Amino acid sequence: MSLRLYDTGTRSIRDFQPRNPGRVGVYLCGLTVQGPPHIGHLRSGVSYDVLIRWLRRSGYHVTYVRNVTDVDDKILVRGEEQGRPWWAIAYENERELSAAYHSLNVAPPTYEPRATGHVTQMTDLIATLVERGHAYATDAGDVWFSVSSWADYGQLSHRRPEDMLSSPEPGAKRDSRDFGLWKAHKPGEPEDAAWTSPWGPGRPGWHIECSAMARRYLGDAFDIHGGGTDIMFPHHENELAQSRAAGLGFAKYWVHNGMLNLSGTKMSKSLGNTLSVAALGEKGFSAAAIRYYLTSVQYRSPVDFSEDALAEAQAAFERLANLVHRTVDALGADAVIGGALAPEFTAAMDDDLNTPAAVAVIHDMARQANAALDSASHRGDDAAAARAGAGVRAMLDQLGLDPLDPHWDDPGDAKLTGAVDALVKLALEQRADARARKDYAAADRIRDDLAHAGITVKDTPRGPVWTVD
Numbered sequence: 001m002s003l004r005l006y007d008t009g010t011r012s013i014r015d016f017q018p019r020n021p022g023r024v025g026v027y028l029c030g031l032t033v034q035g036p037p038h039i040g041h042l043r044s045g046v047s048y049d050v051l052i053r054w055l056r057r058s059g060y061h062v063t064y065v066r067n068v069t070d071v072d073d074k075i076l077v078r079g080e081e082q083g084r085p086w087w088a089i090a091y092e093n094e095r096e097l098s099a100a101y102h103s104l105n106v107a108p109p110t111y112e113p114r115a116t117g118h119v120t121q122m123t124d125l126i127a128t129l130v131e132r133g134h135a136y137a138t139d140a141g142d143v144w145f146s147v148s149s150w151a152d153y154g155q156l157s158h159r160r161p162e163d164m165l166s167s168p169e170p171g172a173k174r175d176s177r178d179f180g181l182w183k184a185h186k187p188g189e190p191e192d193a194a195w196t197s198p199w200g201p202g203r204p205g206w207h208i209e210c211s212a213m214a215r216r217y218l219g220d221a222f223d224i225h226g227g228g229t230d231i232m233f234p235h236h237e238n239e240l241a242q243s244r245a246a247g248l249g250f251a252k253y254w255v256h257n258g259m260l261n262l263s264g265t266k267m268s269k270s271l272g273n274t275l276s277v278a279a280l281g282e283k284g285f286s287a288a289a290i291r292y293y294l295t296s297v298q299y300r301s302p303v304d305f306s307e308d309a310l311a312e313a314q315a316a317f318e319r320l321a322n323l324v325h326r327t328v329d330a331l332g333a334d335a336v337i338g339g340a341l342a343p344e345f346t347a348a349m350d351d352d353l354n355t356p357a358a359v360a361v362i363h364d365m366a367r368q369a370n371a372a373l374d375s376a377s378h379r380g381d382d383a384a385a386a387r388a389g390a391g392v393r394a395m396l397d398q399l400g401l402d403p404l405d406p407h408w409d410d411p412g413d414a415k416l417t418g419a420v421d422a423l424v425k426l427a428l429e430q431r432a433d434a435r436a437r438k439d440y441a442a443a444d445r446i447r448d449d450l451a452h453a454g455i456t457v458k459d460t461p462r463g464p465v466w467t468v469d
Contacts, residue, residue, distance in 0.1 A: 003058060003350045005224075006300060008232060008254040009156050013352055018223045019252060024060045025222030026052065027214040027251070029231060030112070032069040032206075033093035034078050037100050038275050039290060039305070040260040044228050046291060047257040047299040047353075049106045049400060051224075054349050057398060065217045066109040067210060068094055071116050071203055076193060086190055087116075100277050103287045104294075105400045105407050113213045115204065119195045121212040122204040125246055126181045126197075134245040138172065141184030141200035145207075145242055147177040153241045156254060157233035179238050180205035207238035214243075214250070221249025229256045258302040260294075275305070283307070288321075288401060288408050289314035295399050296359045300352070316363070320396060321403035323366045327389030328404070330373055331382050339390025341398065355399065362395045374458075424455060428464050431457075 003016040018024045028048050031041055045066070055062050070090040079086035094114075101108075126143055129135035134149045147153050154160050173180075185194040185201040194201040204212075214222065227236065236254065243250040262275075277287060285307075293313035297303050327336050342365060348357035369388035396402050427446055434442035447457050457464050 003054070004352055005253055005255055006352050008256050011158070014253065016253070018060065019221060022059070022061060024055055024062045024224065025218040026055075026062060026064045026224045027210070027218060027222060027226070028064070028066040028109070029210055029225075029227035029235065030067040030069065031097060032072050032074065033090045033097060034072060034074040036093055036276060037097045039277065039280070039294070040262075040275075041097075042100055042104060042106075042277070043260045043294055043303070044226070044257050045101050045106045046104055046294045046400075048226060050295060050299070050355065051255070051353060052107070053398060053400060054353065062110070063218060064109040065111045065113065065214065067213050068097075068112060068114045069206065069209060070094065070114045071193060072206065076189060079190070086193060103277050104291045105287070105405070107400075111217045113217065115209045115213070118209070118213050118216060119204060121216050122208050123182070123195075123197045125212050125215070125242075126204075126208060128246045129181065129242060132245060132247075134242070135181055136174070137182075137199045140172075141182075141202055142172070142180060143182035143199055144173045144178040145181055145238070145245075146174065147179070147241070148175060150241045150245050152244065154237065156240050157237045159233060159237070179207060179234065181208045181242070207235055208242060210235075211239050211243045211246075211248070211250070215248060220247075222251060224253045224255055225251035226255040226257070228259060230259055232256055257299045260303045260305055262305050280310070285310055285314055286317075286408075288403075289317050292317040292399075292401055295355055295401065298352075298354055298356055317401065320362060320366050320392060320401075323369050324389060324393050324396070324403045326373060327369065327385065327393075331386050331389070333404075335382070335386040336390045336393045336404070339387070339392070339394030341395055342391060345395050345398075349398070358395070358399070362392055365395070366392050424450065428457070431464070 004013050005016050006012070007014045026048070028044060031037065048064075048066070052062055052064050071086070075090050076086050078089050082089065098108075126135060129145065130137065130143065133146075135143055135145050137143045181204070182197060182199055183202050183205060184199070185203070193203055195203060214225070225236070225239075232254075236256075240250060277290060280290060281287065289310065290313075293310050294303070296313060296316075324336060342361050345358050345361040348354040348361060351357070365388055369385060369392055372385035372388050375384070393402060393404065397405070427450060431443045431446040434440070434446065450457055
């Protein structure tokens with residue numbers, strides 16, 4: 001079975017067939033960097049990272065574009081509130097966003113364009129819309145897209161223009177349904193937040209940014225466009241309308257991820273319920289566990305965040321990581337190289353990135369691997385154990401969760417791991433000495449003490465093997 005994806009535009013799961021065989025163009029609406037990112041913001045990046053990895057695993061050459069909106073009304077407001085240049089705030093938050101993505105092992109896109117670097121492409125596209133009769137300029141220097149001029153408006157969100165609130169605003173836009181393409185510079189706004197245009201100084205509207213940047217890097221037509229369900233309307237609806245009205249083919253598939261909620265409410269800065277990767281790290285949650293948490297839920301499903309659920313995800317990931325490390329300890333590092341993906345895993349991923357089913361396959365194979373390791377320790381048959389352990393690692397790697405990936409190494413964690421290794425080794429040597437002198441009570445006491453510390457010791461023909469529960 002080949003990859004099938006849920007297309008929001010048709011409200012159906014469709015076979016994925018790129019416009020050009022072997023090549024895929026993907027555009028993801030990135031963030032408006034008016035503030036630091038929280039894990040709700042990062043979900044789309046993680047979801048699309050899984051998609052990009054799977055497309056490349058499937059043999060496609062992928063050009064992946066994820067933009068940054070670095071000029072916006074909210075960014076200008078933040079600058080005024082803080083008495084700082086708006087561009088300094090945008091750059092600071094962009095750096096934090098990049099660091100957060102990196103911490104979750106989200107690979108960088110092929111291109112990551114900023115809105116401020118593509119104003120020329122935006123004004124060119126706006127001019128085309130004006131020439132075609134789909135946009136109009138006001139005396140104030142604003143340019144609006146005329147929704148009534150485009151009969152297919154609403155095809156993505158399945159909303160009809162006639163059902164939308166309409167109340168003409170004299171002196172501004174002709175119809176309340178019309179949306180801004182160009183915003184005229186207003187008194188009191190920073191002078192460096194304005195660009196020249198045929199309609200006077202100003203800055204682009206939000207929606208035109210993505211149409212122009214997608215066209216710049218992916219051409220007039222490309223394969224997949226995505227983002228969160230919260231911006232399907234009006235942002236993506238407006239993108240589609242203005243792009244098609246300008247004569248562009250634009251996106252063939254629309255793929256939207258569900259929101260991450262807190263107590264059933266969408267996470268937002270205004271509610272004060274933001275949770276950053278760093279803040280969760282201070283509570284003892286690893287970045288790998290956060291990625292596992294976000295990945296183990298199907299990308300289209302909403303996620304109701306709770307620390308209890310994240311703790312369960314961390315425990316589940318640690319069980320898988322412990323299995324991989326146990327395989328290495330028992331059979332050597334080469335034993336977990338080049339593992340195969342289970343057919344059930346591949347089928348789940350091809351089925352609209354059904355990561356919950358894929359993760360279930362990994363856990364099932366991990367149980368087989370543990371059983372095989374136990375059996376191998378008694379019979380000396382290492383092949384089955386190596387095959388299962390390597391398979392677990394390969395599938396985790398496909399989800400960006402390979403426990404042996406140096407990305408997850410932290411200098412502090414490495415020091416701690418080294419210290420624990422040394423202490424456990426010392427305890428096991430003392431246990432071996434006690435057993436050699438037939439002081440079995442002392443040997444059992446050492447094993448029990450280790451168990452109370454969360455360390456399980458198993459005796460094998462190769463010697464004792466320990467894992468962290």
